[in-house]
Amino acid sequence: MxxxxxxxxxxxxxxxxxxxxxxxxxxxxxxxxxxxxxxxxxxxxxxxxxxxxEDIYDLLEKVLSEVLVVNLDCSNYQDNELNEEVITSIFVAITNFQKSLSNRCHRGYEDTIARNIREQLEIIFYRMLLKQHKTEEDEGLKITAVILSWGIYGASVEWKRQSNKITPEEFIQLAIPHLLHKHDI
Amino acid sequence: MxxxxxxxxxxxxxxxxxxxxxxxxxxxxxxxxxxxxxxxxxxxxxxxxxxxxEDIYDLLEKVLSEVLVVNLDCSNYQDNELNEEVITSIFVAITNFQKSLSNRCHRGYEDTIARNIREQLEIIFYRMLLKQHKTEEDEGLKITAVILSWGIYGASVEWKRQSNKITPEEFIQLAIPHLLHKHDI
DNA sequence: TTGGTTTTGTCGCTTATACAACACATTGAA
DNA sequence: TTCAATGTGTTGTATAAGCGACAAAACCAA
Structure with missing residues (x-):
């Protein structure tokens, strides 16, 4: 601060x-x-x-982070509780972000973008998990964050594949019950 | 250049x-x-x-000049012939400019604005007269520029007074025949 | 391949901007 | 009036940004 x-x-x-x-x-x-x-x-x-x-790749990564963070700040993920609402808003933010990028940076750099999104998610999830569990450092939570980030990112890819059939909100909420009840304390 | x-x-x-x-x-x-x-x-x-x-008054003057010049550049006063078309477009630019200022800087600074507009006009007219007469410096042309600038500015004030009755174009063109035939070579 | 062109990083030096502090005006309320 | 608060210009010093130049890398057509 x-x-x-x-x-x-x-x-x-x-x-x-x-x-x-x-x-x-x-x-x-x-x-x-x-x-x-x-x-x-x-x-x-x-x-x-x-x-x-450092170079243009560094710029790309920072722009992506920035846009993602702005998107996520608009939603209320700072309540730092990993609940249904937060996951939904994060998912929506990601899909919005990907839509906004759909006409830019097409060929050849989806990889970079994807990697970056996932890394950002991992950081965010890790932060939230740490706050939720009130610890300073925890290998288990780190791995959990990795899993969640890959999972949510993969879900966004899958949603894009079958787009127009269902809104992001509906899509993610189909899975949420199965996820949260396992992770709740 | x-x-x-x-x-x-x-x-x-x-x-x-x-x-x-x-x-x-x-x-x-x-x-x-x-x-x-x-x-x-x-x-x-x-x-x-x-x-x-220098101070905030200096800023005001420069902003006014800038806006005026931009307005005038949009019209084609650079043809540097002091003909009917140019005078009309300058007059229209001024009235537009005053309309765009009508909600700003109201009380207490019409004077500054007015003075500035007139000074800009004087400069512009003097430049055009110099080019037209292909001389470097001329006291007579300077005075002519003063007269023209006060005249055109005064016309814009008068037009504003009886606004809505007539367009700027029509307004100024009522006077143009009487002006130009005296100044033409 | 070659050789010409473009782009990339980096460096030393200059200039514009940031910042904090200052004395001095102006304002406005007690 | 007096006092406190706010705004004005100015100054000295630190740092960001501009500029030109450079060698090396990447690119691309012949």
Whole structure:
């Protein structure tokens, strides 16, 4: 909560770069976007890009995280209880996110995106589990988070496969009873 | 045309400040807007404001100029012929500009705005007259520009007074025949 | 393959912006 | 009036961002 206040210039420039990247992603495929493009479009110096990001893959990952986190913050996952409502909203957020990406970054980087989504989920689930169990570190919870993240992510893939037949909410809620009753304390 | 490329940071920050000011102008009256407000809203340091502008009046004038110039650039006054078409488009630009300001900066600063509009007009007319007459400097043309600028500005005030009765285009074109035939070579 | 073009990271130096502190005005309520 | 709060300009110092240049890598057509 009490971070030492990051320099506003950093926030501005990061946002500018990320926004520009997302805008470009709407026009070209990821593989055709260069750092030089981004710098030109954002009207920043290319060196400034490297001040903030390791390379373009680093940027991609951070943008994905950001968008996911924003989506998830809109829902109320901060209640930090791993209940039906939270899982549903997370699932909806993911499917929304994937829909919003469906015209961007198509070929060749689904892998990167998928990996990133799952990793983010793992982090989120782990945090929630830790809070729920009031511990500091726990290998068991870590593994649980891995399983949950893969599971939820896989569900979103499956939902996409049979899309239009059922809403994300309905879809996930078909499974929830079977999941939660096993994990409840 | 070949300026030595102003630093992109300057362009960015100036635009940010101006945009923020215009946004705030939509919410408060000019007299209630402080430099501190602008800096806070734009998330820049207050000292940065003073790096670009003398004070808030300086900002106001520059914003007005900017908006006017943009309005005028949209029309085709760069054909630098002082003909019927150009005068009409300038007049329309001014009335549009005043309409767009009607909910902002009301009480107490019509004077500043008016003065600024007229000064801009004077500059524009002088430039056009110089080009038209292909001279470098001319006291007579300068005075002519003064007269034209006051005249056109006054016309816009008069039009506003009896608004809704007639379009700006029609209004100014009632006078144009009487003006141009005297100034034509 | 070759060789030309583009992109990538990185570096040293300059400049714009952040921040905190300051003295001074202006305001507004007691 | 007086006092407290708020706004104004300004300054010194730290840091982010700009710029040009560079070698190396990646790309691509001949």
């Amino acid at each position: 009490n971070q030492p206040k990051t320099d506003p210039r950093i926030l501005r420039t990061r946002k500018l770069i990320m926004d520009t990247f997302m805008e470009l992603s709407g026009k070209k495929e990821f593989k055709d976007i260069t750092v030089t493009d981004i710098a030109a479009e954002a009207m920043i110096n290319r060196a400034t890009f490297y001040y903030h990001f | 070949n300026q030595p490329k102003t630093d992109p940071r300057i362009l960015r920050t100036r635009k940010l400040i101006m945009d923020t000011f215009m946004e705030l102008s939509g919410k408060k009256e000019f007299k209630d807007i402080t430099v501190t407000d602008i800096a806070a809203e734009a998330m820049i340091n207050r000292a940065t404001f003073y790096y670009h502008f």
